[in-house]
Amino acid sequence: MAQKVLLKVSNIDVFQGTFQALWDISLEVRSGEMLALIGANTAGKSTLLDTISGLLHPTKGKIEFGGKDITNLEPHEVVELGITQIPEGRGIFPEMTVIDNIIIGSYSRRARYKKDENLKRVYQHFPILEKRKKQTAKTLSGGEQQMLVIARGLMADPKLMLLDEISLGLAPIVINELFQALKEIRETGITILFVEQNVRRTLQEADRAYILETGRVTLSGTAAQLREEEEVKKAYFGI
Amino acid sequence: MTFLTDLSAAILTGIFLGGLYVLIALGLSIVFGVMRLINVAHGDLVILGTYFAFFAMTGELFGHAFAPFGLDPILSLVIIIPLLFGIGFVIQKYLMRRAFEISMEAPLLIALGISLVIQNSVQLLWTPYSRGLTAPYALQNLSIGTVHAPLVYLLDFIAATIMVFLLREFMSRTYLGRAITAASQNKRSAKLMGINIDRVYAFAFAIAMITAAVAGVFLGLTFPFTPTSGVSFLIIAFGTVIIGGLGSMLGTFIGGMILGLAQTLGGYFAGTTAQMLILYVIVLVVLAVRPQGIFGR
Numbered sequence: 001m002a003q004k005v006l007l008k009v010s011n012i013d014v015f016q017g018t019f020q021a022l023w024d025i026s027l028e029v030r031s032g033e034m035l036a037l038i039g040a041n042t043a044g045k046s047t048l049l050d051t052i053s054g055l056l057h058p059t060k061g062k063i064e065f066g067g068k069d070i071t072n073l074e075p076h077e078v079v080e081l082g083i084t085q086i087p088e089g090r091g092i093f094p095e096m097t098v099i100d101n102i103i104i105g106s107y108s109r110r111a112r113y114k115k116d117e118n119l120k121r122v123y124q125h126f127p128i129l130e131k132r133k134k135q136t137a138k139t140l141s142g143g144e145q146q147m148l149v150i151a152r153g154l155m156a157d158p159k160l161m162l163l164d165e166i167s168l169g170l171a172p173i174v175i176n177e178l179f180q181a182l183k184e185i186r187e188t189g190i191t192i193l194f195v196e197q198n199v200r201r202t203l204q205e206a207d208r209a210y211i212l213e214t215g216r217v218t219l220s221g222t223a224a225q226l227r228e229e230e231e232v233k234k235a236y237f238g239i
Numbered sequence: 240m241t242f243l244t245d246l247s248a249a250i251l252t253g254i255f256l257g258g259l260y261v262l263i264a265l266g267l268s269i270v271f272g273v274m275r276l277i278n279v280a281h282g283d284l285v286i287l288g289t290y291f292a293f294f295a296m297t298g299e300l301f302g303h304a305f306a307p308f309g310l311d312p313i314l315s316l317v318i319i320i321p322l323l324f325g326i327g328f329v330i331q332k333y334l335m336r337r338a339f340e341i342s343m344e345a346p347l348l349i350a351l352g353i354s355l356v357i358q359n360s361v362q363l364l365w366t367p368y369s370r371g372l373t374a375p376y377a378l379q380n381l382s383i384g385t386v387h388a389p390l391v392y393l394l395d396f397i398a399a400t401i402m403v404f405l406l407r408e409f410m411s412r413t414y415l416g417r418a419i420t421a422a423s424q425n426k427r428s429a430k431l432m433g434i435n436i437d438r439v440y441a442f443a444f445a446i447a448m449i450t451a452a453v454a455g456v457f458l459g460l461t462f463p464f465t466p467t468s469g470v471s472f473l474i475i476a477f478g479t480v481i482i483g484g485l486g487s488m489l490g491t492f493i494g495g496m497i498l499g500l501a502q503t504l505g506g507y508f509a510g511t512t513a514q515m516l517i518l519y520v521i522v523l524v525v526l527a528v529r530p531q532g533i534f535g536r
Contacts, residue, residue, distance in 0.1 A: 053431060079433030091428035093421045100411075104421050107414060108433035149428075156433060 003030035006160055006191050007052070007083075012061030014044075014051050021047040023215045025061075029160065029193050034186055036202045036223075037195045039212035045195040046088055048212070049162045053085045054078040065160070080108045082159035086166060088195075090145045094138035098129055101137050101148055105155030114157050121188070122151040125181050143174035147181070154185065161185070163194040167201070179205050203227050244385045249507040250500065252388045257499025258396030259461055262454035263472050264479035264491050265402060266447035272486035273423040273443040276335070276346050280353040282473025283361075284323065284448065288455025289464055290361050291319045293370055302366050312372045312456045320452045327448030331441040354469070362466040372459035391461045398457050402450055403492050409446075410488075419443050423486065478522035484532025493533060497521065 007029035014022040021044045029035050037045050050056045052063060054075040063071045070078055084105075093101050102122060106115040123130040126147045132140065140148060146166050153161055163182075167175045182205070186192050196202040203209065203223045211219040211226070219229060263285055270278045278284075293299070295315035298306040330353065338345035371377070379390040410416040422429040422439045430436055458464065458472065479498055483490025498518055505517025525532065 055427070055430065074435070075430040076433045076435045079431065085431045087428060087431060091425050091431070093424040093428065095424055096417075096420065100417060104417050104429075104432055104434075107418055111433070112414070152432065 003033065005029070006031045006066060007193075008062075008064045009048075009052070010062045010064070012051065012058035012063065014047055014056055014058050016047065016056070021215050022051070022058075025215075025217055027210050027217060027220070029191060030208075031191055032186070032189065033207045034182070034192045034194070034205060036206035036209040037193065037212060038197070038199055038202055038209055040197065042214065043212040044215040045212055046164055047215075049085055049164050049193075049195060052078070052083065052162060076108070079156055079158075080110060082110075082157070083162065084153040084156040084158040084160075085162040086149050086153045086164060088164035088168070090142075090149050092137045092140075092145050092148055094136070096137055097133065098135050098137055098140070098148060099133040102129065102133075102151050102155055105152035106157070108156055111155060111157040115155070118155050118157060122154050125154070125184055126151050143170050143177070146170065146174075146178060150178070150181065150185075154190075158190060160191045160193065163192065165195055165197065167196060167198060175201070246507065248386045248388055249503045251383070251386060252392055253500035253503035254496055255388060255392035255396040255499070256461075256503060257496035258392070258399035259454070259457055259495075260475055260479050260498050261399040261492050261495030262395065262402060262450065262457055264476040264483075264495055265406065265450040265488070266454065267473075267476045268480045268483075268485065268488065268491045269406075269443055269447040269450070271480065273419055274335075274339075274346075274440055276350070277477075278350050278447070279347065279473065280350040280357065281447075281451065281476065282469030282471070283354045283357040284327075284469070285451045285455045285458060285472060286464060286466070286469035287326075287357050287361065288319055288323055288452040289372070289459040289468075290365055290370075290455075290466075291315070291322060291452075292372055292456045292459055293365065295319070296372060296374075300364055312374055312460055316452060316456055319456065320449050323448040323452040323455075324445045327445040327451075328441050331444035332437070335444065336437055336440065358466050358469065365466070367466055369463045369465050370459075371463045372456070374460060377460045389461075391457070395457050395461055398453060399492070399495065402453060403488055406446075406450075407488060415439070415442060419446075475518070478518065480532075481522060481530075482525045482532055484534040487532070487534035490532055490534030
């Protein structure tokens with residue numbers, strides 16, 4: 001089944017100050033898929049997402065999105081092209097209301113035209129946000145805040161959504177709700193790249209995955225393949 | 240009876256005067272709220288606006304009146320606002336932006352430098368002597384029953400209310416205003432929403448300059464000024480923002496009222512020499528008891 005390659009990362013090195021966080025990383029995100037990036041805390045997953053988003057720039061290598069070279073673009077330019085990141089730790093605008101948080105998501109020129117259409121869709125995915133729309137964002141529960149930032153990301157009308165550890169600190173019921181919403185979002189045609197530490201859960205939800213260890217890709221494949229991999233079993237399932 | 244009348248006058252005057260302090264403090268509050276920078280050049284930028292208005296009125300340079308334009312200070316805002324807006328935009332985009340990349344302290348030093356440049360340039364252009372924007376209405380008194388107050392103080396209050404209202408509407412209803420608010424609450428998330436932080440900072444600084452222009456004109460109408468007046472008013476502006484809480488516009492408004500009242504009531508009960516002392520003491524008390532200010536976060 002040949003899928004179109006949406007995002008292509010080729011042999012990038014990324015430094016955080018003088019510390020090399022990513023070593024010769026290559027990966028592909030295919031159109032319409034749900035791709036996972038798995039790894040421990042210091043593996044470099046967030047660094048990779050930040051580099052794709054333009055917050056960091058590689059010292060070597062190339063990043064292409066829809067065939068276009070985005071390696072050295074600024075964050076707002078990357079958003080304009082159709083990549084949004086749902087950052088780790090949620091990153092709400094705490095003193096703004098829910099509705100204001102959501103609307104600022106459609107700041108980019110392209111997204112502004114589709115504001116009303118996307119707002120309707122967002123409320124369909126997350127009805128609780130419509131209910132709480134006048135509340136100040138910081139008064140929301142952890143799970144609701146996570147929904148808020150996903151909603152905000154959707155307003156940017158993305159083709160590719162990057163999600164950094166959305167399950168952190170949330171109860172299993174809430175995590176289920178979130179992944180259900182992600183399935184629905186993916187069905188509307190948005191490609192999803194998500195980063196998680198919880199391997200078992202991740203391999204249930206993802207089509208394919210890359211495993212990162214201390215800044216390098218050590219394994220990749222379909223979820224089914226990875227579940228069978230001896231190394232994965234040993235390292236993450238304790239078998 | 241005169242006691243109550245005089246006290247009423249002191250209270251009224253205090254509230255109105257507070258308006259001027261709010262006007263001056265607004266720009267400081269915006270820049271700190273958005274960029275976490277204490278713009279020590281703010282007072283001088285306000286005074287620069289005052290001197291622009293002075294020039295528009297008297298056409299005076301180097302001690303000689305070349306072409307007395309006689310332009311009314313409030314009307315001259317039409318020119319001064321775009322002028323200071325442009326200056327602010329340039330300062331942020333070309334000076335401050337690079338300074339932010341260098342270190343946390345660099346912008347503070349740049350602001351100090353700008354402060355010195357302004358003070359000395361103004362002194363060169365318009366002499367160190369005390370000046371005033373002597374528009375006819377600047378000398379009139381307002382009478383409400385038996386209570387008298389200078390008319391300009393009321394104008395200060397009206398201007399402050401209008402500015403605060405306009406700013407709040409801008410911040411909450413326009414995309415740029417919301418972007419500025421968002422950037423001040425979470426810079427990283429703002430970037431991830433497609434907000435161009437450099438542009439937002441430049442606009443925030445420029446908006447602060449608009450308020451500085453208005454503040455400058457009304458300051459000149461209310462009080463006499465010299466090239467170094469900016470510093471004393473910076474201190475009052477700083478106090479206003481501290482009392483109200485950094486980042487809150489409503490807080491700045493209330494802070495201004497409190498300081499205006501502190502000054503006039505202090506003067507009423509303890510004499511005019513104690514006025515400013517009472518004002519500073521109140522700032523100190525707030526800093527000691529509730530450092531984040533009334534509405535601070």
